[in-house]
Amino acid sequence: MVEVFAVASGKGGTGKTTSTVALGMALSERYDVTVVDADTGMANMLFHAGLSDAETTLHDVLAESASVEAATYERFGMTVVPCGTSLDGFRDADPSRLREVVARLAADTDVILLDSPPALDSRAAVLPVVMADRTVIVLQPTIPAISDGLKVQEYATSYDTDVAGLLFNKVREDGIERVAEKTERYFEGPTLGAVPESERAREARRAGRPLLAHAPHCDAAAAYRRAADSLSVRDGQSGEVADRFRSAVIPEPP
Amino acid sequence: MKLPQGRLRKSRVVTDPREPLADVLDRAVTGYAVFEPQDSLLLDADGRGVVTFVDGVPVVAYHTGTDRGGPPALADLAVPGPYHVSVFELDGADLGPVHDVEDLRVPPGMPAERLAGDPALADSTRRAAPPERRAPAGTEAADDHGAVEAFLEDEEKIEAIREQARQEAKQRAAEWELNDT
Numbered sequence: 001m002v003e004v005f006a007v008a009s010g011k012g013g014t015g016k017t018t019s020t021v022a023l024g025m026a027l028s029e030r031y032d033v034t035v036v037d038a039d040t041g042m043a044n045m046l047f048h049a050g051l052s053d054a055e056t057t058l059h060d061v062l063a064e065s066a067s068v069e070a071a072t073y074e075r076f077g078m079t080v081v082p083c084g085t086s087l088d089g090f091r092d093a094d095p096s097r098l099r100e101v102v103a104r105l106a107a108d109t110d111v112i113l114l115d116s117p118p119a120l121d122s123r124a125a126v127l128p129v130v131m132a133d134r135t136v137i138v139l140q141p142t143i144p145a146i147s148d149g150l151k152v153q154e155y156a157t158s159y160d161t162d163v164a165g166l167l168f169n170k171v172r173e174d175g176i177e178r179v180a181e182k183t184e185r186y187f188e189g190p191t192l193g194a195v196p197e198s199e200r201a202r203e204a205r206r207a208g209r210p211l212l213a214h215a216p217h218c219d220a221a222a223a224y225r226r227a228a229d230s231l232s233v234r235d236g237q238s239g240e241v242a243d244r245f246r247s248a249v250i251p252e253p254p
Numbered sequence: 255m256k257l258p259q260g261r262l263r264k265s266r267v268v269t270d271p272r273e274p275l276a277d278v279l280d281r282a283v284t285g286y287a288v289f290e291p292q293d294s295l296l297l298d299a300d301g302r303g304v305v306t307f308v309d310g311v312p313v314v315a316y317h318t319g320t321d322r323g324g325p326p327a328l329a330d331l332a333v334p335g336p337y338h339v340s341v342f343e344l345d346g347a348d349l350g351p352v353h354d355v356e357d358l359r360v361p362p363g364m365p366a367e368r369l370a371g372d373p374a375l376a377d378s379t380r381r382a383a384p385p386e387r388r389a390p391a392g393t394e395a396a397d398d399h400g401a402v403e404a405f406l407e408d409e410e411k412i413e414a415i416r417e418q419a420r421q422e423a424k425q426r427a428a429e430w431e432l433n434d435t
Contacts, residue, residue, distance in 0.1 A: 011371065120423075123430040130432055142371035143332040143405045144270070147415055151334075154419035158427060172373065175399045182406035186416070197373075 010148020026228030059089035163189030193227030260342030303331025325400030
């Protein structure tokens with residue numbers, strides 16, 4: 001089985017990478033999980049997963065100078081595929097090869113989480129949402145974040161990508177239940193959870209460790225675990241998923 | 255809401271309301287800003303939003319299209335952008351009568367937090383607020399979702415945002431030749 005989720009938000013700063021890694025770690029208690037830094041322009045995941053010295057990254061794979069296997073790392077109970085930080089690496093990487101990478105990874109994992117770019121303004125930016133089976137939309141309880149989340153949903157559904165659910169993140173105050181309830185009316189997926197803003201999350205990022213490894217008992221970690229528990233992973237046939245990605249028609253940029 | 259005409263200090267098109275809010279705070283402007291959506295596709299686009307400031311800190315909000323004040327006015331002026339924003343200076347005494355209208359008032363950090371989506375700017379704004387406007391810890395928070403909830407109650411506007419995104423997604427899918435995926 002395999003299901004591919006894009007973890008997406010229309011705007012930056014919502015804590016998408018923290019959320020991707022946290023959901024990945026929580027899901028890894030039940031599934032074989034692979035997390036991929038699909039935000040190729042803004043490498044971030046390596047800093048969250050203790051991989052800042054990783055020599056081979058997704059950039060090398062997308063530049064066809066390394067195999068997928070060489071850019072995968074077993075960390076914190078998950079398989080992590082980070083991007084690199086060098087500008088050259090980014091320049092040489094062809095994001096459209098991501099579909100082949102995901103197809104390869106789909107062969108032997110249960111869940112793939114794609115940490116997606118915080119924008120919808122280019123083909124490369126929408127690609128993870130296009131390729132995924134479902135998307136987890138990360139929101140903050142603000143008007144622009146919810147507006148951008150609606151935009152992500154419309155893009156996703158226009159490519160037949162379903163909405164797995166909403167994750168409110170960096171919540172700073174009470175009353176989120178009412179906001180979540182009203183927000184849900186416009187989204188085609190349930191609220192998976194509300195994660196409080198957390199100093200522990202900032203510490204974890206500085207320490208280069210996932211929140212669930214750094215402070216497993218904090219409120220934010222517990223909220224991520226509950227969100228992961230409410231996410232029911234669907235059975236997809238690995239072979240079919242791989243074929244679907246391989247056959248996706250994504251031409252080279254002109 | 256009636257305000258005397260102020261002295262125009264700045265007038266420009268911005269993509270995000272964060273920019274004028276940050277600028278007004280930096281310069282500790284006393285006066286008001288007029289937000290005029292540039293996108294006529296959305297509802298309420300004919301109305302304008304007005305936010306007043308004392309020393310850069312928001313005090314009241316009003317929307318001319320919906321005639322609503324306070325947190326709902328922030329929701330009314332929220333559109334995906336761009337906005338034409340004009341900032342006017344006005345003496346504090348001229349703002350007094352409007353600032354006394356309780357229904358128009360907004361918590362100091364609300365425009366930055368909920369309209370601009372910038373918690374750090376909201377924190378700076380709250381710190382700049384005079385002590386009597388600083389809510390005791392935890393109490394502003396309870397009201398602070400007001401603008402977001404008012405936004406979520408505007409079904410027509412949200413449908414307009416979704417429809418606009420659908421059209422954009424479709425058009426771009428064709429441009430990017432992603433139709434076959």
